Structures are given as structure tokens and as C-alpha cells.
Amino acid sequence: MRDPYSRSVKGALYSMLFVSVCCAVLTVLLTSCSANLPIQRDAQQAEEGVLATQYSIVCIIHGDGDYLYHDTSGNEYYADEEALAGVKRVAQQNPHAEVFIFHQRPRRHFLFFFPLHDGEFYYYRNGRLIANELYWRDQEQLHFDPEVGLYRRFRADNQHKMVSLFLYFGHEIPEVGGAGYDASYPDRPFTIHDLAGELKGFTRDSARFDLMVLSTCFGGTPYTIDTLGSFARYIIASPGNLHLSYFDLHSLERLDLSLQDGDVHAFAKRFAYQAFDRLTRNIQTAVSVSVYDVNRVQEYVHAVHGVYDETLTTLKGETRSIATIEHCDCADIPAYVLPTMNEGIDVFYRPARFGRSKLKQNHSGWECWKDLQPQGATSQTTESVLK
Amino acid sequence: MKTRMAFGSIVMMFVLALPVHAGGKGDLQKYFSDAANKVKATDNPSEKRAILNESFHTMSKALDIVQNSPLISKDDRVGIARFKATLQEKQDELAGTNGYTRVSDSQLNAFSDYVVQDAEQAEMVTISLLVLVLIIILIVLIVR
Numbered sequence: 001m002r003d004p005y006s007r008s009v010k011g012a013l014y015s016m017l018f019v020s021v022c023c024a025v026l027t028v029l030l031t032s033c034s035a036n037l038p039i040q041r042d043a044q045q046a047e048e049g050v051l052a053t054q055y056s057i058v059c060i061i062h063g064d065g066d067y068l069y070h071d072t073s074g075n076e077y078y079a080d081e082e083a084l085a086g087v088k089r090v091a092q093q094n095p096h097a098e099v100f101i102f103h104q105r106p107r108r109h110f111l112f113f114f115p116l117h118d119g120e121f122y123y124y125r126n127g128r129l130i131a132n133e134l135y136w137r138d139q140e141q142l143h144f145d146p147e148v149g150l151y152r153r154f155r156a157d158n159q160h161k162m163v164s165l166f167l168y169f170g171h172e173i174p175e176v177g178g179a180g181y182d183a184s185y186p187d188r189p190f191t192i193h194d195l196a197g198e199l200k201g202f203t204r205d206s207a208r209f210d211l212m213v214l215s216t217c218f219g220g221t222p223y224t225i226d227t228l229g230s231f232a233r234y235i236i237a238s239p240g241n242l243h244l245s246y247f248d249l250h251s252l253e254r255l256d257l258s259l260q261d262g263d264v265h266a267f268a269k270r271f272a273y274q275a276f277d278r279l280t281r282n283i284q285t286a287v288s289v290s291v292y293d294v295n296r297v298q299e300y301v302h303a304v305h306g307v308y309d310e311t312l313t314t315l316k317g318e319t320r321s322i323a324t325i326e327h328c329d330c331a332d333i334p335a336y337v338l339p340t341m342n343e344g345i346d347v348f349y350r351p352a353r354f355g356r357s358k359l360k361q362n363h364s365g366w367e368c369w370k371d372l373q374p375q376g377a378t379s380q381t382t383e384s385v386l387k
Numbered sequence: 388m389k390t391r392m393a394f395g396s397i398v399m400m401f402v403l404a405l406p407v408h409a410g411g412k413g414d415l416q417k418y419f420s421d422a423a424n425k426v427k428a429t430d431n432p433s434e435k436r437a438i439l440n441e442s443f444h445t446m447s448k449a450l451d452i453v454q455n456s457p458l459i460s461k462d463d464r465v466g467i468a469r470f471k472a473t474l475q476e477k478q479d480e481l482a483g484t485n486g487y488t489r490v491s492d493s494q495l496n497a498f499s500d501y502v503v504q505d506a507e508q509a510e511m512v513t514i515s516l517l518v519l520v521l522i523i524i525l526i527v528l529i530v531r
Contacts, residue, residue, distance in 0.1 A: 068413040069507045070420040072500050217508065241508045284501035285508065354480060354490070354501045 052126055055097035055255045056162040058151065058202050058209075059087045060144070062170030064106045064118070064137075064182045069244035072282055079244040080105075083169040083215070086249040091124035093253035098156050099124040102147045104137055107184035118184060119146060123154045130154070137185075143194055148201030163259060166202065166209045166232065168195070169246055172217040175224065176315045192224050199231040208232050208294075210264045213271070215246040218327055220290045221367045222308045222336075226301040229294035234268045236275075239347075239367040240288040240327070247275035247289070265293060269346055276348035286352040290365040296344025300366075307335045311369045330366035341366065412516075414523040418446070419506045423499035432492035436481060439499060443478045447471060449525035453518060463518045477502055 063080030070076055084103050091099035101122040108116045117134035124130060131154060135146050156162075174181065178189030203209065212232035214224075220239030228235060236247070251258060251271040259267050268291045276289040315325060330336035347365035352358045422442035426435045453459060454467045476487075481498065483489025490498045 066412045068416060070416060070423075070503055072423075074420050074424040076417075076420075243504060244507055282500075283504055284497055285504045352501070353494075354498055355476065355505070 052096055053098050053156050053158070054162055055094060055259070056156070056164045057087075057090070057094075057097060057099045057167065057252070058165070059099065059101045059167040060147065060169070061087070061101065061103045062168075062182075064104055064184050065171055066183075067171075067244060071245075077245075079246060080169065083246055086246075087167070088122065088124075090249055090252040091122070091129075092127050094124075094255055095127045096256045097124070097126070098154075098162075100151050100154065102150070104182075107137075121147075121150045123150075125156070137182075143188070143190055144198035144201060148198065151202055163255070163262070163264065164203075164207075164209045164211075165252075166199070166212045167215065168213070169215040172219070173214075173224075175221065176312055192227050196227045196230065199228070203231060210234070211236070211268055213247060214238075215242065217242045218367050220288075220292070220365060222301045222304050222330070223312065225292050225294070225297060226305065229292070229298070229301070233294055234264055235292040235294060236268055236272050237290060237292065238288050239290055239329075239363060239365055240286050243279060243283045243285065243287075245279070245283075247271070248278040250274065265291075272346065272348055276350075280350050284353045285355075286350065286357055286360075288347065288349045288363050288365075290348070291346040292365075293344040298344075300338060300340040300343060303338055303340060304330075304336050308368070311371075314371070315369065325369050325371055327367055328370035329360070329363050330368040331362075331364035333368055333370065336364075336366065336368055412519055415519060416503065416506050418442070418523070418526060419503045423496075423503050426499040427496050432495060435492075435495040435499075439481055439495070439502070440478065442502075443474050443481075445526055445529050446522075447474055448529055449522045450474075452525055453521055459518060460515070463515050466515075467518070473505070477505075 061080050061083045063078070067079040068076060069079060080103065084101065087099070087101050091097070091101065099122075101124075103120045103122075105118050105120065107118040110116055117136060119135040119137045121131070121133045121135055122129060123132075133150065135150065137146060171181070173195055174189075174191050175193075176191065178191035178194065180186045181190040182188060199209075208230070209232045212228060212235045214228075214235065214237040217238060218224075218240065219235075219237030219242075224237070225235055251267070251274050258270070272289045272291045276287060279287045279289070331341070341364055345365045347363055349363040349365075351360050419442065422438055425438045429435060429438070450467050450471050454464060454471075459467070476485075479485040480487040481490050
């Protein structure tokens with residue numbers, strides 16, 4: 001005769017197993033569906049939308065890394081999620097813009113085995129969400145291939161008539177190395193050079209973005225501005241550290257009003273000042289926001305190109321480690337102090353309220369690398385290794 | 388019977404398992420943010436200083452333990468050394484030693500925000516995730 005207790009235990013286990021499997025199957029089915037919204041194919045409606053679209057914004061939000069920060073009340077935020085909310089607001093508030101938003105998220109798995117999409121795309125036109133798709137940031141492809149593909153599918157035809165903006169939110173984009181930038185794809189490097197290579201996909205006929213906004217740390221280096229300057233007329237970047245609350249985006253709402261006169265440089269300065277003003281209210285660390293007129297800074301970046309290139313070559317060298325170099329104001333290094341240093345650049349800077357750098361009252365707007373190791377020590381180290 | 392039970396248990400674990408939180412730098416930031424909240428929760432400057440000093444001291448102790456471990460990589464050792472140096476500078480500034488002007492009582496709240504925000508800047512902490520998790524575990528043990 002069977003033990004009734006054993007029978008009830010077995011029955012309970014089978015029930016739990018059945019429920020578990022059903023939940024798993026249901027969840028897999030739900031998560032494998034992408035959030036696709038139908039594209040409005042009505043020809044008349046599309047044509048009306050295109051005619052009214054005067055601004056184009058491409059926005060890449062990197063979220064595959066450490067993006068947690070706290071406000072002064074101790075509330076937690078994720079920088080990429082906050083940036084996404086801000087850019088969505090910009091998209092919704094601009095009746096005459098098309099906005100492409102690419103949110104690059106960490107790679108995750110369901111039940112440890114089933115991969116989930118790690119990229120989400122939003123396309124807004126004339127203030128309305130037209131498309132929302134999940135996509136794969138495939139490790140096999142070049143960094144922005146999926147994003148460029150989505151951009152080309154949805155972009156309006158009259159690109160050459162639009163004022164175009166490119167926004168990037170994320171950690172400092174390395175100038176050398178770049179491995180580990182994506183936490184999910186640590187073997188795939190991402191550098192400024194890689195970003196420049198991919199920007200070609202978002203421009204056509206050698207056109208440049210009217211304005212590029214780099215919401216990253218240390219974006220205002222001679223190398224970065226020189227490299228990305230091929231793709232933008234004006235660049236807004238932080239030469240120093242940038243708090244993860246990034247640049248304020250309210251200036252981008254209602255571009256039809258704030259950019260009505262078409263003066264992109266003036267608009268860029270207003271944007272930079274507003275971002276600076278908001279950051280200085282709550283941030284106790286140093287705040288720096290610069291506007292670079294790409295054409296006017298060319299003389300300076302070309303003049304210092306050689307010496308900066310030497311620094312990058314040194315950084316790539318095997319005898320160097322991160323302990324021996326750090327960022328600094330280019331004005332602190334005599335080789336970079338040239339008469340053209342201040343041409344074509346508007347700098348908004350406030351020193352840190354504490355720490356040694358609170359004594360630094362000015363910033364040139366250009367960020368460089370400083371070698372912490374004396375030259376003699378380096379030579380001795382190399383010789384001892386060779387011996 | 389046993390096979391079925393084992394299979395069922397495994398499936399249950401998968402279904403009920405919570406997402407694994409890698410912790411690391413986020414927990415480090417949370418540690419300083421919690422300290423900042425405690426600083427702002429009291430009006431007594433002496434208590435504020437004691438809370439800040441205790442947070443620096445506990446973190447330094449954990450870093451010392453990890454740094455002395457033979458399992459730590461050279462890059463992590465360097466990263467820990469730099470982190471310890473920045474902590475020491477903050478302690479010096481709080482106390483007004485080593486060339487620093489002492490943080491005034493009225494600035495202690497702002498100083499606690501500075502500590503949090505400095506920790507949240509990516510370049511401050513260049514330590515591997517594994518070592519960061521180890522540091523957080525040690526802090527929890529030390530505080531107990």
C-alpha cells in the first residue's frame with residue numbers, strides 16, 4: 001500500500017514543476033516579442049510629416065556599463081535611463097523634428113540560457129512615436145552597424161534641408177585601447193577612432209552634423225575634437241570629468257523656437273551655459289562645458305597634433321600602465337600653450353568646491369594627458385627589464 | 388523518483404531565481420551615499436565628522452586587507468593604491484592636515500556630497516569587479 005504522505009508530496013512536486021514550466025514558456029514567448037510599432041505607410045501623411053520636419057536628431061545612449069549615481073537626497077538613478085527619458089521628452093516636444101534614439105543596454109539572459117535583446121530603438125517624427133524596435137548589438141558586427149541600419153530605414157528623405165544634431169551619452173570614450181567599454185562585449189574595443197568610423201553611416205554626401213553633443217567625461221581633447229570634427233560644425237563637450245547626470249537637455253525642446261534664426265553657434269552656447277548652470281547647482285566636483293567651433297580650432301589642433309600623437313603612442317606602449325598617467329588641463333603643459341589655444345572655443349568652468357583642484361580657477365577648454373612618472377625613471381625601468 | 392525531484396528542484400531554482408546583481412562599483416557608491424545621508428540626517432557637526440571619518444576608516448581598512456592579498460593583480464593593486472590615496476586626501480581635508488584648510492562645519496553636508504560625486508566619476512576607481520565585490524564584502528564584515 002502506498003504511503004499517502006509520499007503521494008501528496010509527489011503530487012505537489014509535479015504541480016510545481018508544471019507551473020514552473022508553463023511560466024518559463026510564457027515568459028520566453030513574451031520576451032521574444034519585440035516592441036514593434038507599425039510604421040505609418042499612408043503616403044499623404046508621410047509626405048506631410050516629411051515636409052514639416054526641419055530638424056534631425058540622432059542620439060546614442062550607452063548603458064552597457066556602470067551608470068549608477070545618486071542625487072543629493074541619496075536617490076539612485078541610472079544615467080542611461082535618465083538620458084533616455086530626457087531625449088524622449090525632446091522628441092515629444094519637437095513638432096518639426098525626427099529623432100532617432102538608440103539605447104545600448106547590457107546583454108542579459110532569461111533563465112541563464114535565453115538571450116534578451118540588448119538594444120532598443122525609438123523613432124519619433126513630428127513629436128509622435130513612429131517606431132519602437134528591440135535589436136541585437138551583435139558582437140560580430142562593427143559597433144554601430146545595427147544602429148546605422150535602423151537609421152537608414154527610417155530617415156526622412158529631405159536630410160540635406162534639415163538642421164542635424166548628434167548626441168552621445170556615456171562614459172569617456174577612450175582614445176586608445178578601448179577594450180571593456182561595453183561590459184557585455186569586453187573583447188570588442190570602442191575608441192574615438194571607432195566612433196568616427198561609424199559616424200559616416202549617419203551622414204550622407206560628406207555632410208557634417210550641425211551640432212554634436214558629447215555627454216562624456218574628457219571629451220574635449222585635441223585628438224577627440226580633431227577626429228570628430230570631420231563630422232560636425234560645432235561640438236559641445238566636457239574637457240574634464242562630467243557628472244553622470246550629464247548635460248541638461250531642456251534647450252533641445254522646441255528647436256523650432258530656440259533655433260528659429262538658424263544660428264547654431266549661438267544655440268550651442270546657450271545649450272552649454274544652461275547645462276553648466278544646472279550642473280553647478282548641485283555638483284561639488286569640477287564642472288566644465290566647452291563649445292568648439294570646429295573650423296576655428298583647426299589651427300590649434302593641427303599645431304599640437306604631433307605632440308599629442310606622441311602621448312597617445314606612449315599610452316599604447318607596454319611599459320605604461322594607468323597608474324603613470326592622468327588627465328590634466330593642456331594649459332599645464334608648456335608644449336600646448338600656443339597663441340591659438342583660445343581661438344574658436346567658449347569655456348564654462350567652475351572648479352571643484354573641495355580637493356586640491358579647488359584652487360584651479362581657470363581651464364583652457366583643452367584636456368591633455370600628464371605623465372606622472374619622471375622620464376628618468378621610465379628609462380631606468382626599461383633598461384632593467386632589458387637586462 | 389529522485390531524478391524527478393532533482394529536476395523539479397532545478398527548474399524551481401531557475402524560475403524563482405532573482406537576477407544576480409554583480410554589485411561592484413555601484414555598491415561602493417552606495418556606501419558613500421549612505422554615509423552622506425547619515426551626515427545630513429544629523430545637525431551636530433561633531434557627529435557629521437565622526438560619520439565621515441568612520442566611513443573613510445572602514446573603507447581604508449578593507450582596502451588594506453585586499454591590497455595585501457597575493458591574489459590581486461598588479462593593475463588592481465595600483466588602482467587600490469590610487470583609491471586609498473584619494474581617501475587619505477579627503478580625510479586630510481576633513482581634518483585640515485597635510486596642507487588642507489579644514490572643512491568648516493557649515494560645509495560638511497556639501498563635502499559629503501563631494502565624496503559621493505567624486506566616487507561616481509568613472510576615473511576615480513579603476514579596480515576590477517571581482518576586487519570591488521571583495522571590498523564590499525569586507526566592509527560589511529568590518530562594520531558588523
